[in-house]
Amino acid sequence: MVGSLTSEGDLLSRGYNRGQGLSIGFSADWLLQNAAAQDFDITPVLYDTEQQRAAADRAVTLLIGRLVEGTDEPEGARAQVGTWWPHALKTALVLKNQHFQEERESRLIWVGVSWPGDLKTRVSPAGLVPYRACLFDKVVINNAALHPNNCGIEEIIIGPALGRQQTIAVQAQLTTHRMRLTIKRSEILYIAD
Secondary structure, X not given: OEEEEEOOOOOHHHOHHHHOOEEEEEOHHHHHHHHHHOOOEEEXXXXXXXXHHXXXXXXXXXXXXXXXXXXXXXXXXXXXXXXXXXXXHHHHOOEOOHHHHHHOEEEEEOOOOOOOOOOEEEEEOOEEEEXXXXXXXXXXXXXXXOOHHHOOEEEEEEOOOOOHHHHHHHHHHHHHOOOOXXXXXXXXXXXXX
16 A cells, blocks of 8 residues: 655645645654554655666565575465565555656555455545555654644645635634644646646
C-alpha cells in the first residue's frame, strides 16, 4: 500500500486536481514518528537509473543470501522467499522514471505478507481499492510550533484554480476542528480548463 508525499509544497506537476485541490504540508518529524508507530516506512523515490539498478542488485543479493542460508529444510526456500518478499516490494515501490524527478517524491509504504485485520476499501472508477489507513494522530509530539489538534499539519496551500470562497471554507473547516495553522494561496499562475 502506497501514499505519495513530496518535499515540494507548491508544485503544479503534482496536479492539484486540475488546480482545484489543496496541498497539505506536514511536519516531517510528525509523519516519520506516526508512520513508524504503525509499521509504515517513508522512503524517498529513486529516479536515477544507477541508483535503481543498485537497489535492485541489493534486493537480489539479499535473496540469494537467504536462499543459500535457509534451504536445508523442505520448506526452507519458501520461508526465505517469504521473509525477502516485503523487502523486494518496498524496493520496487520506490522506483520511478527519471522524468518525474522534479516531484522529489517520497512514499508512505506498508507491505505485509497477509491482509491486515484493519483493511479498508474505497470506491474508485476501477472498482474497490483496498487500503490500510495510516493515522496521523497515533503519536502526538510536544512541539511549541505545532498545535496538537493539527495532527502534524503545518500549512495548507489552496490550489491555483480555487476562488477566495474556498479559502474561507478551508478556514471554517479548520476552526471547526480547533486546528491552527497557516493557509496560503498557491503562487502558481494557472488558468483552469
